[in-house]
Amino acid sequence: MDGAVDLSPRRLDILVDETGDEDSDSAWSEATCGGRLTIDLGAIVRNYRALTPRASGARVAAVVKADAYGLGAGRVAPMLAAAGCDTFFVAQVQEGIALRRDLPMSRILVLNGAAPGAEAACLVHRLEPVLNGWSAFEAWSRATRIAGFRGPCAIQFDTGMARFGFGFALADAGRLAARIARTDHMTVGLVMSHLACADTPEDPTNPAQRDAMTALRPIFPAAAFSLAASSGIFLGQSYHLDLVRPGAALYGVAPVPGEANPMCPVVRLESQVVQVRTVPGGAGIGYGHAARAPGPMRLATLAVGYADGLPRSLSGRGSAWLDGLRLPVVGRVSMDSIVVDVSRAPEGAVAHGDFLDLIGPANGIDGVGREAGTIGYEVLTSLGRRYVRRYLA
Numbered sequence: 001m002d003g004a005v006d007l008s009p010r011r012l013d014i015l016v017d018e019t020g021d022e023d024s025d026s027a028w029s030e031a032t033c034g035g036r037l038t039i040d041l042g043a044i045v046r047n048y049r050a051l052t053p054r055a056s057g058a059r060v061a062a063v064v065k066a067d068a069y070g071l072g073a074g075r076v077a078p079m080l081a082a083a084g085c086d087t088f089f090v091a092q093v094q095e096g097i098a099l100r101r102d103l104p105m106s107r108i109l110v111l112n113g114a115a116p117g118a119e120a121a122c123l124v125h126r127l128e129p130v131l132n133g134w135s136a137f138e139a140w141s142r143a144t145r146i147a148g149f150r151g152p153c154a155i156q157f158d159t160g161m162a163r164f165g166f167g168f169a170l171a172d173a174g175r176l177a178a179r180i181a182r183t184d185h186m187t188v189g190l191v192m193s194h195l196a197c198a199d200t201p202e203d204p205t206n207p208a209q210r211d212a213m214t215a216l217r218p219i220f221p222a223a224a225f226s227l228a229a230s231s232g233i234f235l236g237q238s239y240h241l242d243l244v245r246p247g248a249a250l251y252g253v254a255p256v257p258g259e260a261n262p263m264c265p266v267v268r269l270e271s272q273v274v275q276v277r278t279v280p281g282g283a284g285i286g287y288g289h290a291a292r293a294p295g296p297m298r299l300a301t302l303a304v305g306y307a308d309g310l311p312r313s314l315s316g317r318g319s320a321w322l323d324g325l326r327l328p329v330v331g332r333v334s335m336d337s338i339v340v341d342v343s344r345a346p347e348g349a350v351a352h353g354d355f356l357d358l359i360g361p362a363n364g365i366d367g368v369g370r371e372a373g374t375i376g377y378e379v380l381t382s383l384g385r386r387y388v389r390r391y392l393a
């Protein structure tokens, strides 16, 4: 058979020996995917430890919703538990059920609460739904009574975000406190609220929400109070209350936009070079010829695209990096690839199979968010499933 390729097992063994590092599964698998994502678990723990003294004595919980902002709750949460974190927040009951397998002992709260019918799942998996309103409260009260469960519940008040929680008029709060006192099986363990404008320190909404929480204190004297997420921790001691709930700062996102980031970087994303080519001036580049070469240009095609969570808004705006050298994205982000201008890189410095940084020391999560016209949170939680993931301890 003319031109047929010999793919017999014996011949493939020889190929693996010649092209791959047979001793290293990871080297082999990294060559088979478009990007590699390195997640520094040690940096997450350092960030957790760095937030503790900033919280002026408040307990520091960890928010691990959305799979720990895309970084892998099953890896992140046990590390934080080993570092002393005993309280975890997820958004959804299903996330709590998955997390319970990794955290047999920790307290797990569900920010969105339990939908009608999900109360039993919460009880079975020892999840605490945050009770955001009367109907959720009554359903939880009934489910816990039937199950013979006695214990604390978590209540959220809407102190000014119009998203989750009981109205914070003191009369409503008093009515709720009286209602709970009439049950013989429930107490209030946590009273929480969420800041709408914490990333804008001078916004007067911040002190207004804090003062609303302070006014609720005497109504729930035995409860722990919680208001601050990552940015709120940096608003100062009066926002810390008893428990703070950082998410983003643990994962290296800057808690105060526009200021130097005190958190350790956690994520590095590198993309593999598929091809390097030189095009003549006038060449149309990528879909729609959204870019045209102004003169001869050396281009590298990288094997990640919007299917990997790279925002399409990086078209013509994003960057890859060769150490500190910026390699601008040219033309549109495709589903599985982008094209970057490597004309300024030394000849031969970018070659087929090399990895270039997309998120890294030269440009972190927040920088990529800015380029994409979004925030670091969205870049993180969009990180795709096709990357080879490496966890550093």
Ligand SMILES: *Cc1c(COP(=O)(O)O)cnc(C)c1O
Residues within 6 Å of the ligand: 063, 065, 111, 193, 194, 228, 229, 230, 231, 245, 246, 247, 248, 249
């Ligand atoms: C997501 C979330 C947090 C964590 O917010 P970060 O800004 O990521 O620290 C805390 N509390 C609530 C209610 C949230 O929804």
